[in-house]
Amino acid sequence: MQGDRVQRVFVIVLILNVAVAVVKAVFGVMAGSVSMVADAxxxxxxxxxxxxGIVAMHLAGKPxxxxxxxxxxxxxxxxTLVIGAMLLLTAAGILLEGYGRLITPVTPEITPITVGVMVGTxxxxxxxxxxxxxxxxxxxxQILIADSLHTRSDVFVSTAVLGGFLAIRLGYPAADPIIALGIGLLIARMGVGILYGAAEVLIDSMNLPCDPALVRAVVMDTPGVAGYHDFRCRGKPGEIFADIHVTVDPALSIARAHAISEEVEQRLKETVPGLAEVVVHIEPDDSA
Known part of the structure; x- marks a missing residue:
């Protein structure tokens, strides 16, 4: 099942993230670097x-x-909302630290070990x-993509640390907190984007990959369909629920009209990516 595959990816990423944290902590203690231990x-x-992510996918996979x-x-x-909120907390922490260093400058410890470990991680x-x-x-x-952005926040943090190291070497220590503030704002923007996308799903927005042209082509290509209207869809990528009103010749028998609705449903499920369920309403064609 797809949920199981997503959970496996989360487990792999969790192991790697813990390994990165342990490496930073061990070498931070060995080098006596407080900043690296904090980063760990x-x-x-x-x-x-x-x-x-693992817990959410386990619960989401229940029948x-x-x-x-x-x-x-x-x-x-x-x-996904929780991960977005965590990104905002990360951004807030970076912004506060950057502001604090701007007010009270602190020179980070720069050693070959700290630089090497930061580059490796x-x-x-x-x-x-x-x-x-x-x-x-x-x-x-959706949640796996959101977590990839959360993992990417570590990339930005490490980049900010290395950028600060370089700025100090070049004689511009004030650039270190400014870089941190810029990274904090970038991560905050990512968090807001994740929260917005999750909210769109929860309020049943139509901003989903339901291509209207594709839907029209599939429905109108079905034998017996005279027209359609009021196509709606909701849900999240990979699990979309929809409904549609299809018009047919009013002279058709109930059995034939029902067969047409089933064929429309089957064709849409086979063609529209991520469509899990579609309810087809049959109506008489007024123009007939």
Whole structure:
């Protein structure tokens, strides 16, 4: 099942993120770098989003029941909201730290070990976030794509740290907090984007990959269909629910009209990506 594949990706990413946090912590302690140990704690906190994803996908994969006849798919969207909120918290922490360093300058510890570890973990996070994003797009998983952005926030943080190191070496220590403020604003923008996308799903927005031209082509190509109107869809990528009104010749028997509705439903499910269910309403064609 798709939910199981998404969970496996989360487990892999969780293991890698924990490994990155441990490496930063160990070398930070060895080098006596307080900033690197703090960054390790930040990376460890980021791993919590992977746990959120695993739990959300487990609950979202439960089958429909009498109290939830449409299934539990929107739990994935709730998990996406949590990850978006965590990104905003990360951004707030970076902005506060950058502001504090702007008011009270602090020179970070720069050693070959700290630079080497930061570069190594930066490369690892780039690989992990890219892998996670590609799998999210492949599985049409909103929460996996959101978590890839959360993982990418670590890339931006590491880049900011290295940029600060370079600025200090070049004799511009004031650039360090300014870089941090810029990165904080970028991560905040990412978090807002995730929250907006999740909210669009929860309020049943039509901003989904339901191509109107494709729907029209499929419906109107079905034998016996005279026309259609009021096509609506809602849900999330990979799990879209829709309904449509199809008009047929009023002289047709109920059995024939029902057969046409079933064929329209089957064709739409086979053609429209991510369409899980569509309700077809049959109406007489007024122009007949």
């Amino acid at each position: 704690l930040h990376s460890g906190f980021d791993s919590f989003s992977n746990v959120v 429909p029941d009498p109290e939830h006849p449409y299934g539990h798919g929107k739990i994935e969207t709730l998990g 930066l490369i690892t996070n780039i690989i992990v976030s890219t892998y996670e994003r590609r799998k999210g797009e492949e599985y049409q998983s």
